[in-house]
Amino acid sequence: MDLGLKGKVAIVAASSKGLGKACAFGLAREGARVVICARNESDLQKARDEIENNINGEVFAVRADVTKSEDIKNLVKATVEKFGTVHILVTNAGGPPSGYFENFSDDDWLNAFNLNFMSAVRLIREALPYMKTQRWGRIINITSVTVRQPIDTLILSNSIRMSVVGLAKTLALQLAKYNILVNNVAPGYTLTDRVKYVIDQRARETGKTFDEIKSELAKDIPLGRLAEPEELANLVVFLASEKASYITGATIPVDGGWIKGVF
Ligand SMILES: NC(=O)c1ccc[n+]([C@@H]2O[C@H](COP(=O)([O-])OP(=O)(O)OC[C@H]3O[C@@H](n4cnc5c(N)ncnc54)[C@H](OP(=O)(O)O)[C@@H]3O)[C@@H](O)[C@H]2O)c1
Structure with missing residues (x-):
């Protein structure tokens, strides 16, 4: 199946390792022009080289901390300077610390909010004008199974990631008229x-x-x-593609059946 991703410009956040890197790899393999980012410069260059050595194309690496507004602005600006626009945005970040309600101060809550919610808000804000102008866009947020079934020790993740689901569902309604599709993927243990x-x-x-x-x-x-990271990436690549043209506002688990609820 031709996914129609050749030449599309994709930013994958937090992507020198793990789920982000697997998504960047998957999109690059389908011919997208991919931009990766992370905080650690040497891991980032290693990831870029690894992906480039396995595909026939170019990967652009921009050092960025997604908790920092200026870094996000610079990431999108550098992408547009390099490739002209943004078609696909995969939001992602590190995970908040594990623990119970009594373990966390206001600062812990605000840090988790900044890491896992504001990073998505800011990335979307910067990329959106380009998607609107070209009347084509795909926004895919990497969340967690915790948005469908809380994990006892992960109160920060359970709570904050729900706001990403609310954001995506609302944006899916508002951006449909621009042919911008907004979805969440919810990885299980990977x-x-x-x-x-x-x-x-x-x-x-x-x-x-x-x-x-x-x-x-x-x-x-x-x-x-x-799961292997590629198993989450396969869904992200599909959602980013032309073939996912009627899917928006969805939250799709990749969890090997772990979530016990029906919906
Ligand atoms: N793996 C799972 O089983 C699983 C399940 C559900 C949800 N998740 C969630 O999925 C996300 C990715 O997890 P993962 O397992 O792929 O983690 P990982 O293997 O530790 O990779 C995290 C990647 O994100 C980058 N990163 C972390 N903080 C960043 C920041 N502030 N700014 C920019 N880049 C940052 C890291 O590079 P630097 O450290 O160099 O910045 C690294 O490239 C996390 O939010 C995690 O909670 C994971």
Whole structure:
């Protein structure tokens, strides 16, 4: 199937590793001109080289911290200077810390809001004028299964990511007339560097092996395993494509069946 992504300009936020990198890879493989960003410059260059060495095209890397408004403005400006416009925006960031209600101060809540909500607001604000002018756009927010089924230890994620869902649903209504589609993807447990680090840490704390901890995490997942980052990226690539032309305002899990609710 030709997804019609050749030549499209895509910004993927927080993309030197993990889910973001897999999305950038997937879009670049389909011929999109991809812009990646992250805070750590050397990881960013490594990711750019890795993607470029595996595709027939160019990847542009811009160092940016998505918690900083100026960095986001610069990211979109640099993209437009390089490639002329923005067709596709994948919003993404690091995850907020885990913990319970009593663990967090106002600053913790505001930091999580800035990281996981304001980053999406600011990225969309900067990219939107180009999408409106060309009457074509795809906005895809990477959220989490926590927007459909809270995880006990992740109160910041459970709470703040819901606001991204509200934002996307509202924008989907408002931007449909410009042919701009807005959707969320909701990954479940996925074997990224972040999750591997968590598994490693838990293995050290408990004296169990990496594989034992991984199996424990997988025991509530009907497919019986954690996801690979590419499995989330495959959905993002499809939603970014011409072929997803009638999907907007949706929140789609990629969770191996983990969410137990019907809707
Ligand atoms: N993996 C999962 O199982 C899973 C499940 C549900 C939701 N999620 C969510 O999905 C998102 C990505 O997770 P991941 O597992 O892919 O993480 P990861 O493997 O740790 O990768 C995170 C990427 O984001 C970049 N990043 C982090 N903070 C940033 C910032 N402030 N500005 C710019 N770039 C930033 C990192 O680079 P630098 O550190 O160099 O900036 C890195 O490239 C997180 O919000 C996470 O909570 C993950």
